[in-house]
Amino acid sequence: MKAIGVSGSPRKGGNSEALLGEALRAARDLGARTEMVRLAALRYTGCTQCRACLKAGRCTRRDGLAGLYGKLRDADIWIFSTPIYYDGVSGQMKSFFDRLWCFTQKGNNLEGRRAGAIVAACEAKSSPFYGKVLESMAAYFNWFGKFDPVRTLCAGGLGPRGAAKRCPGALARAGELGEFLINGLAGGRRKR
Numbered sequence: 001m002k003a004i005g006v007s008g009s010p011r012k013g014g015n016s017e018a019l020l021g022e023a024l025r026a027a028r029d030l031g032a033r034t035e036m037v038r039l040a041a042l043r044y045t046g047c048t049q050c051r052a053c054l055k056a057g058r059c060t061r062r063d064g065l066a067g068l069y070g071k072l073r074d075a076d077i078w079i080f081s082t083p084i085y086y087d088g089v090s091g092q093m094k095s096f097f098d099r100l101w102c103f104t105q106k107g108n109n110l111e112g113r114r115a116g117a118i119v120a121a122c123e124a125k126s127s128p129f130y131g132k133v134l135e136s137m138a139a140y141f142n143w144f145g146k147f148d149p150v151r152t153l154c155a156g157g158l159g160p161r162g163a164a165k166r167c168p169g170a171l172a173r174a175g176e177l178g179e180f181l182i183n184g185l186a187g188g189r190r191k192r
């Protein structure tokens with residue numbers, strides 16, 4: 001089993017990335033091969049709607065995301081994390097989602113994967129916008145094919161950068177997310 005984590009935080013070691021790391025650790029402890037990709041470390045731009053992916057079955061742009069498409073296709077589990085900026089996902093995450101448009105096309109969907117979305121915000125413990133961000137992320141996953149299931153986690157009120165590492169409740173929930181996604185696959189749905 002393979003699990004890939006994609007961090008949409010522009011800050012290395014931020015709260016959303018710490019929670020993603022915990023979800024991947026839990027998956028690794030259950031036998032999954034894991035990898036974390038930091039979008040902020042890659043040089044890429046948003047989708048230009050060139051539509052070359054309709055023929056190629058993948059985005060044909062030659063930039064920092066080029067090597068990621070095969071990894072996403074090979075992974076059984078996707079876990080994406082982002083901080084909330086202006087009541088939405090980070091700019092890095094939004095541009096990344098736009099570049100995954102190739103996976104929404106007939107014959108190129110990624111049926112049968114499992115997915116998790118982690119949203120972290122330091123300002124407020126709860127906000128109606130958090131739920132909307134999670135709903136959007138869950139919808140994104142299902143545009144790429146029937147991901148079954150999509151599990152989400154929101155952690156608000158964490159505090160400054162790195163504070164999530166000192167928040168056992170949020171870390172435990174992130175670990176449970178990783179375990180949940182792995183345990184469903186280990187039950188025989190999809191094996192590699």
